[in-house]
Amino acid sequence: MNGASVSFGLNRRAISIAAWACYIFLLLPTLVVIPISFGNPGQIEFPPRQFSFVLYHQFFSDPAWWGALIQSLGVAIATTCLSLCLAVPAAYALARSKLAGRKLLRGLFMMPMLVPVVVLGLGLYLQYSSWGLLDTTAGLVVAHVTLAVPFIMVSVMSGLGHADVALETVALIMGASRTRIFFRVVLPQLSAAIAVGALFAFLTSLDEVVVAYFVTGTTTMTLPVKMYSAIRWELSPVIAAVSTLLTVVSLAIALGIIALQRPTEAHS
Amino acid sequence: MAETSSSSDLNPKAAAMLLAPLTIVMLLVFVYPLITTAWTSIHPAGYSLEAYAELTHSTLFLKTLTTTFEISISGTLVSLLLGFPVAMHLAVQPPRRRTGYLILVMLPFWTSILVKSFALTVVFGNQGLVNQLLGFVSGGAINLPMMYNRVGVIIGMINFLLPFMVLSILGSLLSQDPVLVRAAETMGAGPLRIFRRIILPLSMPGVVAGILINMTLSIGMYITPALLGGRQDMMVANLVDFYTRQTLDWTAASATAMVLLAISGCLVALLGRIRGAQGLSGAAA
Numbered sequence: 401m402n403g404a405s406v407s408f409g410l411n412r413r414a415i416s417i418a419a420w421a422c423y424i425f426l427l428l429p430t431l432v433v434i435p436i437s438f439g440n441p442g443q444i445e446f447p448p449r450q451f452s453f454v455l456y457h458q459f460f461s462d463p464a465w466w467g468a469l470i471q472s473l474g475v476a477i478a479t480t481c482l483s484l485c486l487a488v489p490a491a492y493a494l495a496r497s498k499l500a501g502r503k504l505l506r507g508l509f510m511m512p513m514l515v516p517v518v519v520l521g522l523g524l525y526l527q528y529s530s531w532g533l534l535d536t537t538a539g540l541v542v543a544h545v546t547l548a549v550p551f552i553m554v555s556v557m558s559g560l561g562h563a564d565v566a567l568e569t570v571a572l573i574m575g576a577s578r579t580r581i582f583f584r585v586v587l588p589q590l591s592a593a594i595a596v597g598a599l600f601a602f603l604t605s606l607d608e609v610v611v612a613y614f615v616t617g618t619t620t621m622t623l624p625v626k627m628y629s630a631i632r633w634e635l636s637p638v639i640a641a642v643s644t645l646l647t648v649v650s651l652a653i654a655l656g657i658i659a660l661q662r663p664t665e666a667h668s
Numbered sequence: 669m670a671e672t673s674s675s676s677d678l679n680p681k682a683a684a685m686l687l688a689p690l691t692i693v694m695l696l697v698f699v700y701p702l703i704t705t706a707w708t709s710i711h712p713a714g715y716s717l718e719a720y721a722e723l724t725h726s727t728l729f730l731k732t733l734t735t736t737f738e739i740s741i742s743g744t745l746v747s748l749l750l751g752f753p754v755a756m757h758l759a760v761q762p763p764r765r766r767t768g769y770l771i772l773v774m775l776p777f778w779t780s781i782l783v784k785s786f787a788l789t790v791v792f793g794n795q796g797l798v799n800q801l802l803g804f805v806s807g808g809a810i811n812l813p814m815m816y817n818r819v820g821v822i823i824g825m826i827n828f829l830l831p832f833m834v835l836s837i838l839g840s841l842l843s844q845d846p847v848l849v850r851a852a853e854t855m856g857a858g859p860l861r862i863f864r865r866i867i868l869p870l871s872m873p874g875v876v877a878g879i880l881i882n883m884t885l886s887i888g889m890y891i892t893p894a895l896l897g898g899r900q901d902m903m904v905a906n907l908v909d910f911y912t913r914q915t916l917d918w919t920a921a922s923a924t925a926m927v928l929l930a931i932s933g934c935l936v937a938l939l940g941r942i943r944g945a946q947g948l949s950g951a952a953a
Contacts, residue, residue: 411859412760419757422750423769426776426830429787432797436790446790446797486693489686497683505687508694514936515702516888518905519925522912523701526708526922546698549690578682607780610890610905614912627782631895635789643783654778658771 430647436640444637455641465626465642472606472623475537479544479605480598487549488594491556492586496568506553513550520546521614528615535617543615544605551604552597559593560586592660599660603653607646702929709922719923729907729924736903739818739893740886743825744833747882748875750826751833755874756867758834759841777831785895788824789815820896821903825886832885833878840874841867873942880939884932904928 432446437455439448459465490509494502512520524543525534533539563586571581587594609624616625623642630639678686709719723729754773758766776784791797792814803810814820844867852862890905897903902910904924911921 415753415757415760418750418753419769422754422830423772425750426827427772428791428797429784429827430776430779432790433783433787444790486690490690493678493683493686497678497680499680499683499687505691508699509690512698514884514932516905516928516932518888518890518908519705519929520698520701522908522921522925523705524697525912526918527697527701527704542693542697546694549694578678603778607782609782614909624780624782627786628891628895631782631786631789639786643780643786646780646783650778650780651775654774 433640433643433647436637437644439637439640441637444635444640455638458638459641459645462638465623465638468621468623468626469645471537471620475540475544475622476602476605478537478541479548480601482541483545483548483552483601484594484598486545487552487597488556488590491553491560492582495557495560496565509553510550512546517547517608517610521611524611525614534615535620537620539615540612540620540622543611544608547608547611548601548604551600552594555593555597555600556590559590562593563589596657596660599653599657603650606649705922705925707922708918709926712919719919720927722920723923723927732902732904732907733927735901736887739821739825739901739903740883740889743822743829743886744879744882746822747826747829747833748879751830751837751878752875754830754834755837755841758838773831773834776827781828781891782895784827785824785891788820788827788896792820792823815896817898818901820898821893821901824892824896825889828889828892829882829885832881836878836881837871837874840871840877844870877939877942880935880942884935884939887932887935888928 435448436444436446438451438453439445439455440450440452441454441458487509490505493499494506520543524539528534528539531539533542567585567589568581571585576584607624608622609628612622612625613628616622623646627639627642627646630636630642710717712719758769758773761769789796793799794811794813794815796815798814799810799812802812814823848866848870849862852866857865888905889903890909893901893903894906905928908921908925908928911917911924
């Protein structure tokens with residue numbers, strides 16, 4: 401089929417051109433912020449007329465931005481740890497038991513992926529105001545945990561699918577305790593899947609705006625919330641520096657996930 | 669006892685203990701707030717469906733709902749028109765090169781929606797790249813208004829939705845048997861005929877799944893209309909926020925949120941019925 405001028409019945413060149421236009425449309429926004437971030441502090445300009453780190457300096461010297469970054473990183477780390485502690489054992493139990501209601505629970509754990517975030521944001525806002533959790537880091541972390549759990553579930557359940565059940569059976573016959581099997585036999589096989597889930601959880605929390613916008617206030621403001629209001633009200637060029645930093649972090653995490661996923665797929 | 673596969677199963681008590689912490693957290697911080705929202709919507713003072721009745725008379729709500737559907741449907745359709753050629757381009761590449769192109773599609777997928785929204789205003793804004801380029805080519809100053817209006821929301825929407833559409837269609841294109849196309853060619857069918865009679869019908873599951881995923885995602889969209897739309901382009905998600913923050917009418921906010929939840933629930937239920945649909949999780953992982 402390679403030499404033919406038609407592929408899938410349509411003209412190959414026309415498809416190529418259309419596809420490349422889309423690739424450029426998809427990539428342009430991600431790439432365009434990088435040069436702007438090294439530009440002039442006065443206004444957003446592309447291409448920038450001079451090269452400088454002024455915008456980065458502004459970002460790191462402004463406690464409002466810098467504090468939001470620290471808050472976001474803290475929340476993302478706490479979210480990752482907590483959601484792993486909750487979701488990994490649950491995924492193991494779902495995969496290795498015949499408990500009644502497994503399907504129902506699995507649906508419950510996956511649901512946050514499908515509910516519009518605004519609806520959850522409002523629900524948490526209403527609930528937190530009576531629990532006194534509004535504008536608290538703890539409230540924000542738990543909210544982010546619900547959003548991160550589905551990603552860990554997907555990754556760890558698929559990891560458990562690839563894991564060798566016979567090893568667990570052998571360990572059991574040899575007299576190992578359940579706890580010992582979990583830590584010595586199951587977890588090592590799941591390390592890549594757990595790492596992928598952890599990176600997904602971290603990125604989900606780091607990037608999340610809408611729920612955070614509902615439940616945080618001035619004292620617990622995360623970077624995306626600060627960025628959202630900055631884009632909406634000020635449109636200062638510092639946003640380009642923040643965007644570039646966020647993009648670099650997200651892409652590093654994405655590359656990590658891709659690198660970790662490849663060996664698991666080759667295995668199957 | 670003799671069955672090895674079941675002997676490695678956890679006993680129900682152990683399984684329940686491992687599942688309990690997550691279940692409790694999800695019930696408390698996910699299900700309970702949704703119930704609270706439903707409750708708030710029917711319980712302003714005593715039980716009533718008043719809030720919903722008011723919504724059906726509210727011009728603001730009806731206008732927002734119409735806008736939401738208009739924007740979501742047009743965004744989804746454009747994303748389908750653009751996504752199909754991209755998926756076909758990917759499908760005919762040799763596997764290794766396909767991985768490379770797939771990264772081009774996935775890269776924006778990993779970029780924060782805030783970053784993309786900001787960047788889109790730079791590219792498509794009044795003094796943006798596209799207008800500069802058009803002005804340079806035509807020799808005059810051009811100010812096509814593409815941001816802070818309906819066009820802006822749709823551009824932002826497509827930028828976000830396109831990868832989901834591409835992945836969904838690509839899945840169904842890759843599962844097609846190339847022998848069919850070759851057979852049709854041998855029998856003398858032209859390119860258009862092959863596309864219409866073979867490729868298109870066989871990709872329908874992917875197309876329908878892509879449309880439903882795009883609709884589900886765009887119906888609940890909050891950031892894109894808030895940052896790239898004008899005052900007239902408020903969507904239902906923004907209306908929820910408007911009632912919560914501006915008018916402090918939690919009952920109306922809750923009722924609106926419930927309507928949004930019902931609409932996306934229907935879309936997700938439809939999606940679940942599509943054979944071969946990878947769903948949102950499949951696209952994300």
